[in-house]
Amino acid sequence: MSFELPALPVTDALADLSAALQKHDRVILQAPTGAGKTTLVPLYLLQQNPEGKILMLEPRRIAASSAAIRMAELLNEPVGKTVGYRMQLENRTSRDTRIEVVTEGVLTRMIQEDPELQGISILIFDEFHERSLQADIGLALTLQSQEHYREEPLKLLIMSATLQADELGKALNAPVVISEGFSYPVAINYLSRPLQDRSFHNICREVSSTVIKALHEEPGSMLVFLPGAGEIRQVQTLLEERVQTDNVDLRPLSGELSLAQQRAAIQPAKPGRRKVVLATNIAETSLTIEGIRIVVDSGLTRRAVYDPGMGMTRLETRRLSISSADQRKGRAGRLEEGVCYRLWTESEHQRLEHHETAEIAEADLAPLALELCSWGCSDSSELFWLTPPNSGRYQEALGLLEQLEATARTSSGSLQITAQGLQMAALGTHPRIAHMLLKASERGYLRTGCQLAAILSERDLLSSGKERSANIHHRLNLFDNSSNPKNDKSSLFRARQLVKRWESRLKAKAAPPVEPNSETAGRLLIAAYPDRIAQRRGTTSHYLLRSGQGVELSPEDPLASEEYLVIPALGGASHHRNARVFMACAIDKAIIYDECLADIQEHQETRWDSKAGRVIAAQQDRLGALVLEHQKIPDPDPDTIKRALLDGIRQKGIQCLPWDRESLQLRERLVFLNRFNDRLDDLLPASDEASLLDTMEAWLMPYLDGMTKLEHLKKLSLREALLSRLSWPQQQLLDREAPERWQAPSGSNIRVDYSKPDEPKVSLRLQELFGLLETPVIAFHQQPLTIEMLSPAQRPVQITRDLASFWKNTYQEVKKDLKGRYPKHYWPDDPYSATATHRVRPKV
DNA sequence: CTCTCCCT
Structure with a gap:
């Protein structure tokens, strides 16, 4: 040749x-x-x-x-x-x-x-x-x-x-x-100081200022790289406010625009005018733009990243790699010498990645797994990879294929592709969608299935705008409405071709066609996305996915009145925003029962509801995080109620029980006596807060009959409940060694304060102690009581644990002082022989 | 501020 x-x-x-x-x-x-x-x-x-x-x-x-x-x-x-x-x-x-x-x-x-x-x-x-x-x-x-x-x-x-x-x-x-190439040199302008803030609004402001600066400094047309369509709209708005547009044309350029709009951006500027193209990555590789000599690069790019936890792909905005930045820069040097403004510093440039991450490192691996199984090699490590697929995520992808019945285990346990799996691979679409196509064909809904598959595998058929609803039926309707395919948008034209192709592939084995009804789309979508069933939260536009993840529909979307959705297209969540619903289909609860019966769990639940402050006994049908049915149980088991009430008490803390002075002291006495456990044959039960909470089943539960709310607890006798744990000899021991009261020489029965377990204390007037030579001792003669002496007006004047020493060393001084303040009272010189009294003076 | 680009 x-x-x-x-x-x-x-x-x-x-x-x-x-x-x-x-x-x-x-x-x-x-x-x-x-x-x-x-x-x-x-x-x-x-x-x-x-x-x-x-x-x-x-x-x-x-x-x-x-x-x-x-x-x-x-x-x-x-x-x-x-x-x-x-x-x-x-x-x-x-x-x-x-x-x-x-x-x-x-x-x-x-x-x-x-x-x-x-x-x-x-x-x-x-x-x-x-x-x-x-x-x-x-x-x-x-x-x-x-x-x-x-x-x-x-x-x-x-x-x-x-x-x-x-x-x-x-x-x-x-x-x-x-092979060397040829291009004209492009001068690079870096920032002198790094940007502190790379948020959406700040990036847009910085880019706009740079565009204005570059228009002043340099002649010729300009290409501006931004991460996405949102930024393009924002920068366009900012520039329209600030640029005199008498000789400048602003041209947005992104994949969502129509062919005509894209063409307008690609064509050279009209004579005497300058063009500023605001573009996504589309201008980095796919489209060549005529007559550019200035490039402004935001330094950001948006990439699809598969999130295994969510089972979905979301977009991530990140710093550009050096080779992509060079590729963008090169767009200014195709016809003459050019200039490139970079929104990062030269030292930041040194720290950028050399190349973009290979798609295989971040993508959904289900399509890859299906190819490898179809190749007869489900073990990815048997092949050569420049970047091997992550093995954990590859295993997950294999798991999905098994769920979709594309693979099955042989009797020896090895993984093998099924006849259905081979068919799925040949269809050339995502395994989830391929599975839906086969289900549709089996059920006689091949046409609807193919239309849904085309909708899901291509860019949104409806152009963006405020009235765009997420409702997938609005897309399905497009296939019927325009009778003349010549009027179709190119995306719809392509979608129709895909439908035709899949239909002809699957027709031979398909079930006889059935007329689709309002349920058909929902049922088919569940076959592809069983994990994307969602339930509305209250009467909001917020929904809860089966996984427990929250998602949000535009509040103006009429679809937001539906209680259940299946959501095939979903935007990524960020730290301050829920994931957004892009496409969804309303479904009846009955359809969920029908399609997901095996996954629905009946759940009998008697639990503490902390908001209501009471025990709730209910029966639920659950699909993951969703509660499909909820009924009160008329006669719940009493024991289960009591246990739920105990959960409530544990959540609220032991203070929510009706402690009065007596029961509180009893608890403290027990804690006190626990210190002397080594002297006991028959150990007293531990009574600190944690132990009491731990053992409520034993001591408190029998007293909870008929109670369901926090208020009911007021009726409890805690003293009785606490004592029920003690045998009769233990109760006697408690009264003897940690007595409720101690009798003073004056005859008063003084309550012992056990609130500090290390120093039980009595408080009484000094005069009630006359004649008592030694400190009283409790708890197996081990623990002297701390004595707090009070003035006649009940003010503390002295505290001691050694009464003998007090009489000997301190009494005379205290006496002098008190005598000055309370001259009518009895202040004997000799406290040893004096008569104790609780009156002003002892009766003679 | 409803999503980068693309492919069987």
Whole structure:
């Protein structure tokens, strides 16, 4: 085959590349974007090797088709002849096709059907540095094909734009051919001080100020990189307030915009005007924007991260890697010298990651697991990985496949794909959705199932706006309404094609069609997302998922009047906000019972309700955290009620019991006497608060008959309950060794204060003690009482544990003092022989 | 401030 190839930067490397491929089965080509590798390499290899067929992988559909179109142009042929392309819903190849450009997922389907990849002599991975999950799976399977299935050699060429090529070459034991590219120099402006605050609003403010500064400092049009559509809207608002727009056009650019809007952003600025494009990552790889010489980079990017705990993928905003920042910067140097403003400092730059995390490290692994099981290799460690899948999360993914009946254990315990699992893999959609498609087909609802699958696997068919409801039926209706497919938005057009494709695949084995009703969608969605059933909390727009996680519907959404939802599309929760519901379907409780019967647990519960301050006895039907049915139990078991009441007392603390002076003293006496346990044959029960709480079943429960509320406890006799634990001899011992009262020489019965267990104390007037020579001793003659002496007016004047010493050393002084203040009272000189009295003077 | 991009 002879044709002329144009000269591009990569041309110089082509001969080396061809030589390397002669000698080795695996070769790496490192060439920057724009070097011409995507068009020249396949054509050159075809020239050198006119016999074989070349397969080239592209990460995006638009890249695959445009690469094929450009190559066909160089050959002066229509697409589909020597050069063709193939992707999910489009095949433009023929028997003559020698270079076939395919999207990455197509290779996975091809190799699963034919592990030998018959007829292919060279396989090229383009843009491998992007490290998409599909590319990693494709490489793992291809390496096995090379080693185990092929008789003829399969040549593998991996093209990458970054220096990671070196590591790649080592890992694959492959030579690296390097090609220099060409671009104009781009000057970089870093911040002089780091940003303290990278919150949504502050980032938007900083970006806007930088845009205004750059418009003053530099001529030409500008590309601004922001993490998402929210930031784009906000920056646009800020700029519209602050920029004189007489010669500046603001152009938002993100994946959610229509093709026309995207085109407006891509096209060069009109003569005499400047363009400011506010873009997401879409402008980093997928779209090239004309005429840019200034780049402003927020330094943030949004990435999908699978959250195994929630079983869902959410978005995370994070710092950019160095190679992505360089890629963004390069957008300013395509046509002339440019300038790039970075919203971070040069020293922060040194600390950034070198490359973005490979998708396989963070993605939902269920699709990967299904591919590997379908490949016959459920053990991922048997394959080669540049980044091995996390084993815990891979095991979880295998668990999901088993639930979805895609795999089953053989009698020997090993994991094997089922016939259904093979069908699921061939459908080319997420295993959850594939499972729903099979269920729909079995039940006669194939059409509705396919429509739901298309809705869930593509971007939202309804454009954003205030009136957009989460109700999935509004999307389903789109399939009926517009009778003329030409009027469809491109997303709806694609969705219809997917429906057609899945329908034709599944039709043969499907049950006879049944007319769908209002329940159908909900039932089918439960098949895909049984864990996303949610129940409304009170009368709010807040819902509770089965997992216990809270989620929130827009309060204006009419769907918020529904008590039960199944929620297939859900936004991520952040620390200050609940997860938001993007798409949901109302379901009847009866449907939940019908579809999830095996998971619903009947729960008899008698428990303490701390809010109501009472015991509640109820029977519940529960689905995870959801309570579907709740009924009072008419005759709950008395013992269970009492136990629940004890739970309440434990929660409130022992103070909630009706302690009076007597019962409190009894408790304190017991605690006091516990100190002398080593003298007891028959130990007294421990009576400190913790022990009492621990043993309430034994001492308190028998006294709780008929009680259900805290108030009822007032009727309790704690003294009786506490004493019930003591035998008769123990009660006598208690009265003897820790008496309630002590009789003073005056004849008064003084209450002993045991509130400090280390020093039981009596308080009485000094005159009541006359004639008592020694300190009284209790508790097996071990514990002297502390004596607090009071004035005639009951004020403490002295405290002692040694009465003899008091009389001898201190009495005379105290007497003098008291005599001055209470002259009418009896203050004898000799306290030893004086008569104790509780009156002003002793009776004579 | 209702989600980055993309794929079978």
